[in-house]
Amino acid sequence: MNLELLEQGLIAMFIGMGVVLAFLVILIGAMGVMSNVVGYLNKIFPEVVAVPTKSKPSSAAKQDEQIAIAIAAVMARV
Amino acid sequence: MNLELLEQGLIAMFIGMGVVLAFLVILIGAMGVMSNVVGYLNKIFPEVVAVPTKSKPSSAAKQDEQIAIAIAAVMARV
Amino acid sequence: MNLELLEQGLIAMFIGMGVVLAFLVILIGAMGVMSNVVGYLNKIFPEVVAVPTKSKPSSAAKQDEQIAIAIAAVMARV
Amino acid sequence: MNIQDSLITLWNSTGIANFIQPVDPSITSPFEQFLHQFGSPIMLLVCLFLLWLGIKKQFEPLLLVPIAFGGFLSNIPVADIAGPNGFLGIIYEAGIHKGLFPLIIFMGVGAMTDFGPLIANPKTALLGGAAQFGIFGALLLALCVFGFTLPQAGAIGIIGGADGPTSIYVTSKLAPELLGAIAVAAYSYMALVPVIQPPIMKLLTTKKERVIEMEQLRAVSKREKIVFPLVVLTLCVIFLPDACPLIGALTFGNLCKECGVVERLSDTMQNALINIVTIFLGLSVGSKLSADQFLTTQTLFILILGILAFSFATAAGVIFGKIMNKFSKTPINPLIGAAGVSAVPMAARVANKVGLEYNPNNYLLMHAMGPNVAGVIGSGVAAGVLLALCN
Amino acid sequence: MNIQDSLITLWNSTGIANFIQPVDPSITSPFEQFLHQFGSPIMLLVCLFLLWLGIKKQFEPLLLVPIAFGGFLSNIPVADIAGPNGFLGIIYEAGIHKGLFPLIIFMGVGAMTDFGPLIANPKTALLGGAAQFGIFGALLLALCVFGFTLPQAGAIGIIGGADGPTSIYVTSKLAPELLGAIAVAAYSYMALVPVIQPPIMKLLTTKKERVIEMEQLRAVSKREKIVFPLVVLTLCVIFLPDACPLIGALTFGNLCKECGVVERLSDTMQNALINIVTIFLGLSVGSKLSADQFLTTQTLFILILGILAFSFATAAGVIFGKIMNKFSKTPINPLIGAAGVSAVPMAARVANKVGLEYNPNNYLLMHAMGPNVAGVIGSGVAAGVLLALCN
Amino acid sequence: MNIQDSLITLWNSTGIANFIQPVDPSITSPFEQFLHQFGSPIMLLVCLFLLWLGIKKQFEPLLLVPIAFGGFLSNIPVADIAGPNGFLGIIYEAGIHKGLFPLIIFMGVGAMTDFGPLIANPKTALLGGAAQFGIFGALLLALCVFGFTLPQAGAIGIIGGADGPTSIYVTSKLAPELLGAIAVAAYSYMALVPVIQPPIMKLLTTKKERVIEMEQLRAVSKREKIVFPLVVLTLCVIFLPDACPLIGALTFGNLCKECGVVERLSDTMQNALINIVTIFLGLSVGSKLSADQFLTTQTLFILILGILAFSFATAAGVIFGKIMNKFSKTPINPLIGAAGVSAVPMAARVANKVGLEYNPNNYLLMHAMGPNVAGVIGSGVAAGVLLALCN
Ligand code: NA
């Protein structure tokens, strides 16, 4: 076994595991920050996100329904 | 503002709008002709288009059905 | 009609049909061997093929079901 | 290799070490120096903003989310994802530079479009023509006021066509360096149609006009719908072959939809195929959102010209509607002129909605679909003119 | 640029100005001069006729509609859509010239084919072999009577294989200049199988033969169906590696179908993937329908040779069926020999239908599926021979 | 051409005549001579064995069936299907050499992955980090004991990441000559996770540890799930741009899934698109299963190193789980550490199953999904390090 290769391999291992774990530690921190920020936002704008998004398509659907009725009425007269 | 550029731009606008409108005017005429021709064809060959097309798959479907019955009968004997 | 071309064409025909038919004759033989071998295998390991294959997903499905119940229970407590 | 060298290699390959470019002494303007140094991180923020527009504000999210994400990826330092050997660079080259993606999407658009309302009331096609004034008005301003070259002005003008694939196709041919800005402007303003159009529509019409009810449309036979795409394509062949790739793709998709014997293909165009291409088109359009091309005053001008193009288009459509109403035997509600900008089916819905505001029994949707789909053809034709004149 | 120059530029880019080519003094024959001048508009009409065949007459519409539309687009003057930088030219180069599209379609065919009836009655494979006589008969005539070169004759002969992707694959390798005509002939005649075959079948069989009832097929186990594609491919490896791309794609699709553990992939091959590739294959095959390659006496010869190839194939299958019936212990209805031409499943349905005409209790469909799917393998093998000998 | 020459031509193009290569006098080792001569037929058998593993043993069949079939096709003599003009060679070049296919699959993986369990319990991410020790342990052994070069050792190590597309992406960049062996090892061992992991998990844990019940996970809001992929990508931009193509594709897919406004695209990524690419990725990875690259002692070493990598990864995850359990306020069952190797969702199921064996009320699945999906990110990051250091 070549000592130089061993050194190379160990360097790769230390750097590699170091970067992976450092990355994930920072990610854990970032997730903590994220959860707090989003939790805070969810408090300030509680359902604001969900409701308009849902109501939008549903209102569009309603509108489409009305249109469909209108078209059907028109077609019936044809 | 450069007069030459203005001329270039106005030419592009006149030609562009001219071509677009001319194209659509001709298209309107062509649609008129098309509707008349197709309407005439629809009179001469009233349901000729729709019926064979529909009956073809349906007869094929019928045939397939018969075949399916036949195969089922065969399989039942296996 | 050129005699050389005729020869070329006839050679292509004889070789072509020969190879196609030879291939299919050998295929027929191979299918016979295959059916016998598989029939024999089917006797030795009769349903061994079908049952584990089927039971595997179904046991996985069962497991998934259990998991789903567990998750539902967990979620209900949230 | 020792551990110190390796750490230095690794450090030099991090984003932190490469975010900020060193000062380039050849750049004299301090603002340009700032952009040169901080361009990438600014673009990352811009792309996050576009993502927010797509996700939260639902600005044409099917396109804007991939475009913004592609832009984010492209501005990552070191990775060079938009470069010639990068993931997005390769897709851009194969799909957009050669013009395939917009055409495939146009096939899907054709397979989803019902030209019935236009066939039932052909004269509304003129409204779809008038609205193309937005294209040429913006071209004129871009050329004379904002100092763009003629090909660039043509590409900017096409934003007023309110048709994503057409804009991308034309821009990739005439001014690929502006593709990022133009695509973002085109899709953003298409999403803003319900905001941009109503004030203009109300400004240019009287209440009396807005309440006009239109005669119901006649039924259109299957045969007419089959022949129609062939008629459009044939006219295009005769008068404007340069528009034929676009119009050809559109009419091919539409013929497949209407002919009724290739439903497998029509379904695939409307679903798997258009979705796959949309993903890659979006991502690779995003690859043109590089700092040096996007963080320029040109982009600002494009955004201004884009909204002007939409406004001109709306106004021209409405005004032409008023004129047609004067001369037409059957009544025409000028509001449907606004639908001539295309942005299918959003603009038609806007016309319908504004109409309902003033007359709750006035369902203009079907009437507005005529100019709306004619607008698609109209901007395809306009694209052909631009490709023939500006190249 | 002034308005007059612009109008001239625009006029020169219209189709009207370019429809009719100027007289070429180097062409002496007046007929060729006529074709040189009026080739494009004539081809546009030809493509409309092909579209009509596809849509109205339902001649293999999944292929014929895209082929005809691609041909229409390719013959538009100025636009050069089939050129090296045109939309269809690029797709042709990437998908057909390199042979990918037909192979991908063959995967889908494999994933849709059930070889069970062949495994249940292996000797019917010979009927699928005999019917390949159509290929070599047409080759002989093309070479000796009609003056084609050997590679061209091979590509023309393969029409008799009644297998679209095989024809396109072989032709793109041996004689790409004939691709348009051969593809049109192959798909048209496949659609005409119910017209071409019955008279030949009735001519060559006695009523006594036509009423023969066959023994019911045995059940085929799942394992046999899994092993079968591997057996076919292995034989192909041993005897004819040149056929391995085609047979490999077919057996890969079939193995995915039968092995039961990759249903996602098998479904995709049968739907999204085959549909997407069919669209582009059709359009880009159409790009070879140019006037100078299609409006030739060669095309006429190809159409004649194509129908002869189908007829020879049908006759050979039926005659071989009669011979087999003589020597077989179990009765064989010679009508199923006609199914050996492949054209799956149309030819098998024709055999079934003719059988039912004469004996209303005689369901030949399953028996005819054996030669039918063997015909696919047989023409794949024949394609390999042609690629090895004619190249 | 006469009949004798033709027959000789045909014979020379058969597989029989080309199966066995002639003796190469420049090869001195008799074993290498044997491989040189009989390599192709041996590889055909190896591929049949891999097919059997895929179909009968259901070893990741979605990948292993296409890989094995592609390998079979590639080893057919004469046909040269894996060559630069062959069907699979072309696909390899376009899709794998340029890195597109693994990235597209990673998009699909992102669109199918729910990061909720990780967001609910962030610290389990460390377990997904610890398990990447398998990568670097195997790299060390490959480099120092088995005599591979550094790029090769990096590519081999990545097998321990237990992530198919990541392995293929990294190997295609670092050591394409090993792609066949590494892909086969990676997918085979991923399929063997339920066999490889339990003994190691039981060896390294006490019964007391195995019965630990974990606290239920909190609910994760939609907004957190939308922001999460952007957070991951941003960190990746800052610290490791080399990992951005992989992590970018993964997070793009995940964002499309979670943002809720582009369901069409997300569905397509999870179905049509990933299936199509899987077919071609598998077949073209198989094109690297040539005898001279696969029938080597290197392949044997790769198989040994691969299983060691999986074992190291499992062990490191479990041991780190034990350590975390010591220091954590809330209890952590070390079994979930084994799920850190990724192999989603197999490894998490294994952890759940082993946990249930010892405590029938202990459902670890959701807890194990945290390290499981973190393992995907972790091996993406490790891939970035390898690409930055080993290239
Ligand atoms: Na428009």
Ligand code: NA
């Ligand atoms: Na055939």
Ligand code: NA
């Ligand atoms: Na991993």
